[in-house]
Amino acid sequence: MTPKTDQPDAAPSAADSEQPDAGLAAVVSERRQLMGLAYRLLGSVSEAEDAVQETYARWYALSREEQDGIANPGAWLTRVAGRVCLDLLGSARARRERYVGEWIPEPVPERTGWISGRPAATAAPADPADRVTLDESVGMAFLVVLEEMTPAQRVALILHDVFGYAFSEIAEVTGRSPGACRELASAARRRARAAAPQAAAPAVPRDEVVKGFKAAMQARDITALVGLLDPDAVLTADGGGLVVTTTRPVEGRDRVARYLLALTTHLTEDVTLRQSAVNGQPGLVVRQDGHTTGVYAFDIADGRIRHIWAVRNPDKLRPWDGTDADTDDAETTPGNAAAPARP
Secondary structure, X not given: OOOOOOOOOOOOOHHHHOOOOHHHHHHHOOHHHHHHHHHHHHOOHHHHHHHHHHHHXXXXXXXXXXXXXXXXXXXXXXXXXXXXXXXXXXXXXXXXHOOOOOOOOOOOEOOOHHHHOOOOOOOOOOOHHHOOXXXXXXXXXXXXXXXXXXXXXXXXXXXXHHOOOOXXXXXXXXXXXXXXXXXXXXXXXXXXXXXXXXXXXXXXOHHHHHHHHHHHHHHOOHHHHHHHEEEEEEEEEEOOOOOOOOOOOEEOHXXXXXXXXXXXXXXXXXXXEEEEEEOOEEEEEEEEOOEEEEEEEEEEEOOEEEEEEEEOOHHHOHHHOOOOOOOOOOOOOOOOOOOOOOO
16 A cells, blocks of 8 residues: 655665664654644544554554554554554444533634645645545534434545545545445545535635624624624534533524624633644634633635634543634623623
């Protein structure tokens, strides 16, 4: 299986070649791609870390002779990671059926190094209509759509469209024929496009829409909120049964606006609201007493917010503590905070 990754940052020097652990370093350097792959497939940082750990455990379980006999360790690791994720997706589906309320993929900060993955630099370019871009593949809207696909569809789509693997190589991961893998990816792509169609360049930048949303919340301006929401807007919250939140989606522009405004009655002076990148897109981060208590991701089209995902499950917010705001005017003022305490 030929690896579809960028080349290392620098070629090893003569001194480097004398190091006995040069092969080990090459194997460890694959972790970034493996994390990017596993996160996209599983929608969870903790589960992705478990998948990568299991992948490396299988590598180190090989004898030195077996390792030396593998022509391309990076390809081997990717193949194993894909299979591990397939197994985890089966058990994850059962766990999520027992989940309290709505399950939303775990949001990640912009500073997460592996969020960009390492797409194929040498892969043959395909028709843009037959590919999912790197930015799309980590956006919350796309990750939510992936949850509706079969595990095999997810693997075929992500490995082909995002990481540039050929269907003959993906067949080694899924245990299906290349033709079947092509059909899996095609069906998954159609499903993704139907749920989140590509829009033309926005007339209003997404960050300006989020900035306006934040300002409307701070001002408790329901008219401004309604103007920013699509008529069919939906708000989905995820508390995981660990915090108080709505367990059903709130649907419709007016209901979403009223729900958001009602949240302001639960505010305290130590709550702040920051505008920050969430999964590579403009979003909002809620903090209280120095800890992140909520992350908001948005699906925006034609200058209107179509979907709001509010993640409040503390188990999904650990990577956010210690992050900084990406934009100016990030912190709300005491007494006028609009950070939802109970989304």
